[in-house]
Amino acid sequence: MTEKIGVLGRKPQRRTGVERVVNAPLPTAYGKFQAIGYLDHDRGEEQVALVYGDPGTDGVLTRLHSECLTGDAFGSRHCECGDQLASALRAVVAEGAGVVVYLRGHEGRGIGLLGKLRAMALQAEGLDTVEANLALGLPVDARDYGVAAGILQDLGVRSVRLMSNNPRKREALLRHGVQVAEQVPLLIPPCENNITYLRTKRERLDHHLPHLDAVAHLS
Numbered sequence: 001m002t003e004k005i006g007v008l009g010r011k012p013q014r015r016t017g018v019e020r021v022v023n024a025p026l027p028t029a030y031g032k033f034q035a036i037g038y039l040d041h042d043r044g045e046e047q048v049a050l051v052y053g054d055p056g057t058d059g060v061l062t063r064l065h066s067e068c069l070t071g072d073a074f075g076s077r078h079c080e081c082g083d084q085l086a087s088a089l090r091a092v093v094a095e096g097a098g099v100v101v102y103l104r105g106h107e108g109r110g111i112g113l114l115g116k117l118r119a120m121a122l123q124a125e126g127l128d129t130v131e132a133n134l135a136l137g138l139p140v141d142a143r144d145y146g147v148a149a150g151i152l153q154d155l156g157v158r159s160v161r162l163m164s165n166n167p168r169k170r171e172a173l174l175r176h177g178v179q180v181a182e183q184v185p186l187l188i189p190p191c192e193n194n195i196t197y198l199r200t201k202r203e204r205l206d207h208h209l210p211h212l213d214a215v216a217h218l219s
Helices: 069-073 081-095 113-124 129-135 146-154 167-175 195-205 210-215
Strands: 018-027 032-040 045-052 060-066 098-103 159-163 179-184
Touching: 018 146, 032 146, 045 081, 045 146, 060 081, 060 146, 069 081, 081 098, 081 159, 098 146, 113 129, 129 195, 146 167, 159 167, 167 179, 195 210
Parallel strands: 060 098, 060 159, 159 179
Antiparallel strands: 018 032, 032 045, 045 098
């Protein structure tokens, strides 16, 4: 099948960036959000921002949440992702306004679902999350937050109060032109199943998790 050529003989230019596609009301257990759907033309991913109230433009309470099927949908105790998502949704409702950007394509810090499950199998044998990724020949963190910045800019958000313990999210937003007025901790009480994972995030990935000092008794 031949590709259509423009009137001047040039191929049509491929679209880039994020495109807003749909806005639909989404009543949830936490409150009634607007689900704004986007298409990421660079990676072909479908993305969604959950918007509560009228966030405005500056100091918007915001969460960039990386997709985690095992934590978000299955309630895995291996990580704290599902609890962080629920806490972020509750926080923006309590605030009266805010944004939660749910980032698809970020499964396993960007290595995909099967890659993450393979890494989890190695962790069950004693490797930490960083060592497991490297043993598989995979990057430690392959996530890109450019699409998140594009979504926030489309929503008119200029600066955020970022709910995250990860300094790399702040740095990424700054690089893409979104100011971070404040980094708001999102600390979830650890359990026996995820304490090693959380300590690795703090010690090897620079996550700010001061609450772990109080749970030295967990193995």
